[in-house]
Amino acid sequence: MSILVNKNTRLLVQGITGRDGGFHTKKMIDYGTNVVGGISPGKGGQSVHGVPVYNTVADAVKGTGANTSIIFVPAAFAADAVLEASEAGVELVIAISEGVPTLDMVRISPYLQKRGTKLIGANCPGLISPEEAMVGILPGGIFKKGNIGLMSRSGTLTYEMVYQLSTNGLGQSTCVGIGGDPVAGLYYQELLQMFEEDPETEAIVLIGEIGGDAEERAANYIRERITKPVVSFIAGQTAPPGKRMGHAGAIISSGTGTAAEKILAFESAGVQVARQPAEIPELLKKLLKY
Amino acid sequence: MKIHEYQAKEILARYEIPVTKEILCYTVDEVQVAAGQLGFPCVVKAQVLTGGRGKAGGVKLVRNGEEAQTAAEKIIGMDIKGFTVEKVLVAQGVKFVNEIYVGITIDRNTKSAVFMVSREGGVEIEEVAHTNPDAILKFTIDPDLGVAPFVARKIAYALFDDAKLVSQATDLFKKLYKVFIETDASLVEINPLVITADGNLLALDGKMNFDDNALFRQPAILALNEPSEDEKKEIEAKDKGLSYIRLDGSIGCMVNGAGLAMATMDMIKLYGGEPANFLDIGGSSNPQKVIDAMNLIISDKNVRVVMINIFGGITRCDDVAKGLIAALEQIKITIPIVIRLSGTNSKEGLEILKKANLPIVETMSEAAEKAIRLCEDILL
Numbered sequence: 259m260s261i262l263v264n265k266n267t268r269l270l271v272q273g274i275t276g277r278d279g280g281f282h283t284k285k286m287i288d289y290g291t292n293v294v295g296g297i298s299p300g301k302g303g304q305s306v307h308g309v310p311v312y313n314t315v316a317d318a319v320k321g322t323g324a325n326t327s328i329i330f331v332p333a334a335f336a337a338d339a340v341l342e343a344s345e346a347g348v349e350l351v352i353a354i355s356e357g358v359p360t361l362d363m364v365r366i367s368p369y370l371q372k373r374g375t376k377l378i379g380a381n382c383p384g385l386i387s388p389e390e391a392m393v394g395i396l397p398g399g400i401f402k403k404g405n406i407g408l409m410s411r412s413g414t415l416t417y418e419m420v421y422q423l424s425t426n427g428l429g430q431s432t433c434v435g436i437g438g439d440p441v442a443g444l445y446y447q448e449l450l451q452m453f454e455e456d457p458e459t460e461a462i463v464l465i466g467e468i469g470g471d472a473e474e475r476a477a478n479y480i481r482e483r484i485t486k487p488v489v490s491f492i493a494g495q496t497a498p499p500g501k502r503m504g505h506a507g508a509i510i511s512s513g514t515g516t517a518a519e520k521i522l523a524f525e526s527a528g529v530q531v532a533r534q535p536a537e538i539p540e541l542l543k544k545l546l547k548y
Numbered sequence: 549m550k551i552h553e554y555q556a557k558e559i560l561a562r563y564e565i566p567v568t569k570e571i572l573c574y575t576v577d578e579v580q581v582a583a584g585q586l587g588f589p590c591v592v593k594a595q596v597l598t599g600g601r602g603k604a605g606g607v608k609l610v611r612n613g614e615e616a617q618t619a620a621e622k623i624i625g626m627d628i629k630g631f632t633v634e635k636v637l638v639a640q641g642v643k644f645v646n647e648i649y650v651g652i653t654i655d656r657n658t659k660s661a662v663f664m665v666s667r668e669g670g671v672e673i674e675e676v677a678h679t680n681p682d683a684i685l686k687f688t689i690d691p692d693l694g695v696a697p698f699v700a701r702k703i704a705y706a707l708f709d710d711a712k713l714v715s716q717a718t719d720l721f722k723k724l725y726k727v728f729i730e731t732d733a734s735l736v737e738i739n740p741l742v743i744t745a746d747g748n749l750l751a752l753d754g755k756m757n758f759d760d761n762a763l764f765r766q767p768a769i770l771a772l773n774e775p776s777e778d779e780k781k782e783i784e785a786k787d788k789g790l791s792y793i794r795l796d797g798s799i800g801c802m803v804n805g806a807g808l809a810m811a812t813m814d815m816i817k818l819y820g821g822e823p824a825n826f827l828d829i830g831g832s833s834n835p836q837k838v839i840d841a842m843n844l845i846i847s848d849k850n851v852r853v854v855m856i857n858i859f860g861g862i863t864r865c866d867d868v869a870k871g872l873i874a875a876l877e878q879i880k881i882t883i884p885i886v887i888r889l890s891g892t893n894s895k896e897g898l899e900i901l902k903k904a905n906l907p908i909v910e911t912m913s914e915a916a917e918k919a920i921r922l923c924e925d926i927l928l
Contacts, residue, residue: 285862334764359762360654361732364691367659397861399892412807417861418912421891438806439761441659467807470656493810496817501793502760503810503826517814534815534913 259458260387260432267391271296273330289392294322315346329353337362344375353379363441377443383413383435404429407453410465426539431459446476468494469515477523487545549758552595556754567751570639579620582638589641592619596631604628647740663687669740695725732762797822800845800854821920838875854885855919865897888915
């Protein structure tokens with residue numbers, strides 16, 4: 259088991275004829291992901307890496323029975339692409355596109371809720387259930403199958419973390435990059451619940467960042483609902499207020515959203531917080547009594 | 549992106565939200581003329597892209613020409629949190645009976661806009677949020693409904709009993725939401741919105757921030773951008789595919805990925821050093837990017853040591869190593885560097901760097917420690 263993506267994932271790639279879309283389609287196929295179709299208006303009937311291209315998501319779903327879609331279209335068109343997938347009945351949408359306007363995300367959110375569509379991102383690296391399916395731009399080779407569930411707002415920091423887990427013999431059930439934008443799809447609470455219910459996941463790693471209060475909310479949720487051990491790391495402990503640290507969501511505004519507040523919230527909820535990424539494997543081993 | 553108070557009020561006025569009569573001035577003489585035109589008393593307000601102007605002495609009420617002169621001389625050119633005051637707003641003095649706070653921003657948790665109002669206007673809202681959070685009323689705005697007339701009325705009734713004020717506020721709140729949506733703002737704030745002595749609503753101040761991701765479709769807003777010297781550097785970096793923020797320390801950082809870049813800064817601080825910058829070079833082994841990044845880092849004269857921390861994901865470590873060598877051959881660096889490379893094919897990558905006699909370390913903590921040691925050696 260794993261969460262969200264697995265051997266049954268039937269994936270569409272929106273923007274498959276673009277440079278990034280094409281490149282990562284190949285990577286995902288090589289990893290073993292079942293990529294069943296692509297979408298690029300005006301290019302229906304062509305094929306990319308052996309994958310049939312459709313003009314619309316509706317056509318693609320009809321033609322392939324897809325249940326998941328990944329989006330590589332430019333930021334200005336990303337929200338429309340998410341809506342198109344949702345309307346066509348796709349259950350899980352992963353938006354990789356970077357720089358999507360916040361109000362676009364606000365506008366599409368009620369429709370996704372109404373349709374029951376799960377969204378990850380935008381501005382995220384995607385997700386992977388090792389040895390089953392990789393849906394994103396993740397470096398598949400560093401992941402190992404196992405029992406750690408991981409969620410993160412960051413990209414390379416996640417890879418750093420995963421690399422240390424894998425080299426320490428701690429494989430992963432599923433790793434999800436939720437993205438660095440202020441308004442995003444699935445977040446800590448939903449994913450914590452999924453990992454809690456996944457029989458294969460034994461412990462959870464939550465990699466947070468400065469900005470907003472999602473970590474504080476996650477801490478409350480963990481205290482009330484999560485029985486599996488959770489460990490965390492918060493990036494941006496030394497970030498100055500008012501400066502956007504790469505991610506649009508990573509900004510400390512008027513004294514809230516600081517790393518210190520988040521660490522305190524986690525520690526008071528019984529979540530152990532690593533002072534540096536290298537401590538995570540040790541904390542997990544102690545908790546799991548390996 | 550932030551804009552000045554006078555620019556925010558110009559936008560509000562365009563949406564027919566009542567704002568104070570005011571004139572923008574660059575010199576003491578202009579302030580005198582403006583004050584004469586508006587009449588006394590009036591207020592001289594520093595226009596800087598940072599908060600806390602009042603506390604810093606950047607806002608002065610003046611009752612006559614002499615006071616206007618003194619205030620203008622004092623405020624123009626003064627430093628507020630590192631920003632030099634180059635222009636001031638001279639605004640008509642207004643008699644008022646009450647100060648209200650009104651603001652709209654994005655609530656990450658409900659994934660919608662939130663309308664915030666408080667009867668305790670005039671002071672910094674963060675302070676109210678801290679000392680008396682119940683005094684701030686929050687209304688989550690359904691994106692499908694927007695601020696429909698009934699929503700605006702509901703918010704207005706939460707503040708006022710008087711029928712005339714409710715009617716004015718209802719109209720104003722609808723317009724304020726329209727501004728927020730149509731300009732892709734991330735924050736619109738009127739603090740204070742006052743009830744004047746003759747019983748009308750008037751915006752004495754205005755503040756607007758905008759979503760950087762949406763500036764591509766807001767050319768009129770983008771045209772208002774006045775980047776500071778540091779921000780100009782950041783914009784220049786962005787054009788080269790680098791995300792750079794200058795800080796005050798002495799250890800320059802070059803990292804791939806925003807989260808890892810933050811974690812690298814944290815690591816330096818954890819071991820007792822001070823990072824000189826945040827710098828995310830993105831994921832590629834392109835030597836030009838490394839050259840651009842290195843030039844950017846060493847343009848900061850405080851930098852004593854450069855710490856390079858790269859995680860090779862899709863771009864493998866051996867490719868990253870070759871890129872680093874190609875880049876370092878092309879630029880002359882007189883200060884020491886520390887390289888930490890990890891990830892896919894890290895063994896091969898480290899071997900390549902070793903052969904080129906570049907200083908490599910295995911872990912992030914080693915890299916931070918070594919960078920700090922080198923930095924201390926130089927300062928001794």
